[in-house]
Amino acid sequence: MREFRAFATTAVLALGACGGSDAKPDAPIIHTIDAPSPDAKAIDAAPDAPNYDFSCLNNTAPTTASATVTVAGTANEVVLAGTSPQIQPAAGATIKACKGNCQGQNLLDTQTASSTGTFTTSALT
Numbered sequence: 001m002r003e004f005r006a007f008a009t010t011a012v013l014a015l016g017a018c019g020g021s022d023a024k025p026d027a028p029i030i031h032t033i034d035a036p037s038p039d040a041k042a043i044d045a046a047p048d049a050p051n052y053d054f055s056c057l058n059n060t061a062p063t064t065a066s067a068t069v070t071v072a073g074t075a076n077e078v079v080l081a082g083t084s085p086q087i088q089p090a091a092g093a094t095i096k097a098c099k100g101n102c103q104g105q106n107l108l109d110t111q112t113a114s115s116t117g118t119f120t121t122s123a124l125t
Contacts, residue, residue, distance in 0.1 A: 069124050075089070075093040076089060076090055096109070
């Protein structure tokens with residue numbers, strides 16, 4: 001009987017300690033969502049983000065390279081036709097190939113664009 005009395009006393013004390021009360025909490029209760037809704041879609045990149053090709057990642061680098069490089073392209077300019085801008089070839093534009101400030105030996109080549117705006121540099125070392 002003594003064990004039952006000890007058990008009953010413990011049960012009454014435990015239930016009494018867990019009883020409800022009308023006391024207000026000392027801090028405000030803030031309800032937050034801890035998980036996204038199941039239909040939320042995760043975005044891992046912007047839709048217009050560039051798509052890079054990493055297929056050569058971890059390949060060994062080449063041991064030789066060309067001693068020269070040639071640059072070719074088209075020079076264009078923006079002109080105003082009334083109030084709307086237009087892009088057209090820059091005939092006669094001066095193209096300078098430089099390393100650094102285009103002064104002295106840093107100026108590697110100078111070309112003039114053709115009537116269609118195209119140009120090709122000489123072989124640059």
